[in-house]
Amino acid sequence: MFYKLKRFLIGKPLQSNELHGQKLNNLKALAILSSDALSSVAYGPEQILLVLATISVLAFWYSIPIAIGVLVLLAVLILSYRQIIYAYPSGGGAYMVAKENLGTNYGLVAGGSLLVDYILTVAVSVSAGTDAITSAFPVLHPYTVQIAILLVALITLLNLRGLTESASILAYPVYLFVLALVIVIIVGIYQILTGHATTAAHTSIGTPVMGISFFLLLKAFSSGCSALTGVEAISNAIPNFKEPAPKNAAFTLTCMGIILAVLFSGIVFLAYWYGIAPSGKETVMSQLSASIFGRDFMYYFVQATTALILVLAANTGFSAFPLLAYNLAKDKYMPRAFTARGDRLGYSNGIITLGMASIFLIIIFKGKTESLIPLYAVGVFIPFALSQTGMIFKWLRTKPKGWGWKFSVNLLGALICYLILVIFFVTKFGQVWLSLLFVPAVVFVFHQIHRHYVAVAEQLRIDESVKVMSLEETGNLVIIPVSGITTVVEKSLLYAKSISKDAVAVYIGYSHESIEKMKRDWEAWETGVQLITVYSPYRGVIKPLGDFLEAMREKADQCGSAMTVIMPQFVTKKWWHRLLHNQSGLLIIAYLLKVKNVHITIVPYQLKK
Structure with missing residues (x-):
């Protein structure tokens, strides 16, 4: 039943040689790996205005130069990650760059920050999308957490079905969002050029504003940089691209950068021109769409695609997290399970882990993850800064042709990223101090695993110079714990006699009567195997059996013999039948696994009814 349900939900297994069919073309990769970055257009401009609003609406004109600064950083990051894609085509992004050029610990800081960031990406994005849904349908508000969990489960399931299948489904909402915002920008600019948009709604650029400070502008700039989250995802997921993977990944990254730059700058400019002010009751995107179109079909189209992209931004995490976990696991810093491909050739353990961790966060914070957004941004800019620094050291060490220009790009990017991190820690320490705990904690766990x-x-x-054939053979003392005279015990005795002439059965009795009866029955059975009985006054099995095995092991060691314990074990036909039997056999096996110099053999007997 479980197998049939799994096949229905995930699909039939794919053969390993079908892996090339699961690679992404540029169109699908752009949608599935850019959803996080593109979705940030929905809230990035608003984050700038929220900071400027603390002074006055007159300060909103500063959003234009701040947006230019964000675009400069975006250009630097795009150029830098293009270089990283060609330098590290196996993926891993900031983790690989920092580890190779700065040292293992810096690489683990970058990798750990990104893993946590992807978990936050899913939790924050789905929660934001859920808020958009419950805002449109207030009757659903009491079920915010349940809706968010359902959405995460659906996205997880889609990704378990394979990259190409999930990309085919999830690409449409992403491109619809891009189309919606392009229409908003074109119509908005048209209204400005034709005089339909009033000029009284905004202050002129350059208008003096009392109370403005360089520090506040830096804070607004750092807040606006939240629009750059997800830029690094493509460099982590290069193996998911069709060949030539590095070339296709670099092209996709450039396309994403151009689209993000156009949408971000267009929304910032229109929000300034139309005099949009952030409100606790309505988003900047909602106000802007209403100002341009009114509350007609296009307004609801923009809102619907915005809600969809906010939910689907989580898919960037599902695409990049498993590959980053694979690279860490390959280097023995995460469990090996993350290197295994699932039925549909994706790294399903990484996908499931990400989904479960995100659901855990949503439950803990009751679907209100706004307080995690600054932490989310810090988790992005730590790897940004380390990857830029790593590339600086790489150029200084290798000095390839034209390295001076590449060095300058990375140096500028590093300086800006470190500046943003300083601003975050100074202005939002109460919200980001957790990163000072979880980053070292994650690195510590990585080292423990390694x-x-x-x-x-x-x-x-082993020493391969010592050949197995030259090793001296030893005897084998075989112990068979028995609980009665049964078919499975018979099979176990026959197997024991086939591998050793020195076999002993041991029976643990809870009463002298049961022991005497077992002796009589065993003697009448004529097995040819000696039976040793042990009285257990406290009705336990593990302790008396353990003491007996320890004594027998000492005897075997003195004789230079090996010792094997054969465990008779019947297997029920149906899973629920197991619940009707005690699990003493499994408990004994669990105990024996901890005993040194004892071999364990299980003789299973499958029940037919």
């Missing part, structure tokens, strides 16, 4: 894998490798490594 230390474990190194220790395991050391213990499993």
